[in-house]
Amino acid sequence: MNPSEKSPASPGLTHFDAAGQAHMVDVGAKQETHRVAVAGGTIRMLPATLAIISAGTAKKGDVLGIARTAAIMAAKRTSDLIPLCHPLALTKVSVEFTIDSAHASIHCRAQVETYGKTGVEMEALTAVQVGLLTIYDMCKAVDRGMVMTDVRVLEKQGGKSGDWSAA
Numbered sequence: 001m002n003p004s005e006k007s008p009a010s011p012g013l014t015h016f017d018a019a020g021q022a023h024m025v026d027v028g029a030k031q032e033t034h035r036v037a038v039a040g041g042t043i044r045m046l047p048a049t050l051a052i053i054s055a056g057t058a059k060k061g062d063v064l065g066i067a068r069t070a071a072i073m074a075a076k077r078t079s080d081l082i083p084l085c086h087p088l089a090l091t092k093v094s095v096e097f098t099i100d101s102a103h104a105s106i107h108c109r110a111q112v113e114t115y116g117k118t119g120v121e122m123e124a125l126t127a128v129q130v131g132l133l134t135i136y137d138m139c140k141a142v143d144r145g146m147v148m149t150d151v152r153v154l155e156k157q158g159g160k161s162g163d164w165s166a167a
Contacts, residue, residue, distance in 0.1 A: 035158040036113045039124035041151035043132045044105040049143040060138045064097045071095040071131030075112050075123040085122050088114050121153050
């Protein structure tokens with residue numbers, strides 16, 4: 001079966017063959033292009049927890065600095081975590097945290113880039129989620145009720161399907 005054909009067992013799902021078995025998508029025939037993905041997400045917390053993070057007084061250290069490093073590391077290790085993801089040579093990973101005092105939350109935005117045959121949406125999503133998880137881990141002693149929400153792809157560029165951005 002041609003990789004671009006959809007199997008009857010799983011219409012529209014490229015990670016399954018005609019028999020419905022999971023497989024890694026063959027990207028060998030695809031053109032290498034500049035690929036970019038941006039993902040975002042939010043962690044909500046108690047105002048007092050946000051104040052600790054903002055003031056840099058968390059007992060475990062610089063929460064956002066460590067979360068940024070964890071997010072970058074996670075993007076680089078995505079294929080080790082998600083079974084059918086291709087290992088990619090990433091050319092850029094940037095992670096930004098924005099403090100939203102009005103809503104007692106922190107927004108995370110990750111941008112991942114490569115020149116390759118497959119996109120980097122999973123790497124951007126993994127970066128965001130691990131960044132948020134790291135914030136949770138570092139602050140759970142004072143706030144176990146933190147909520148991670150709205151993790152999603154915000155935009156992608158490159159590849160056969162072209163550019164896309166969330167509404």
